[in-house]
Amino acid sequence: MSYLPKSINEIKQELENRVGQKVLVTAQAGRKRVAKHHGVLSKTYPAIFVVHVNEGQGAISRISYSYTDLLTENISIDFEDEAQA
Template sequence: MAKSILEIKQELEGRVGQRVLVTAQAGRKRVAKHHGVLSKTYPAIFVVHVNEGQGQISRISYSYTDLLTQNISIDFEDEEAQA
């Protein structure tokens, strides 16, 4: 991923609408993984729409600093399919 918040924001703005896998630290040894769609970027955060089953859709927001500090990682599913 990029080295500054501005670069991270610009990269994510160009990928709005793409499917993603977000891996987040949920505690000491727990990891939460969410499949969804990068839906919107804002000045300080970005939003991922997540399907939780049975037609329920929820939104999870993350800050760009979460990516910068590696509290979360984001993988774009179209890149995984090409590999």
């Protein structure tokens, strides 16, 4: 997200408004390693949100993240429609 919301409720509301949009999730995968996943924000729940990721050769998997991950900046999420604008 281009700005950092101040609370979990703000993050949840922002993501609920963007369900179905393409995203790029960048997550810390250990020391000096970063994992990037392109996918679609598919569903929000009270404590987590789910991203459907296309892993190539028709395989689709789901990855879930907590809103706290965004708040603490353990992950970042960029919406592809904003990146092109």
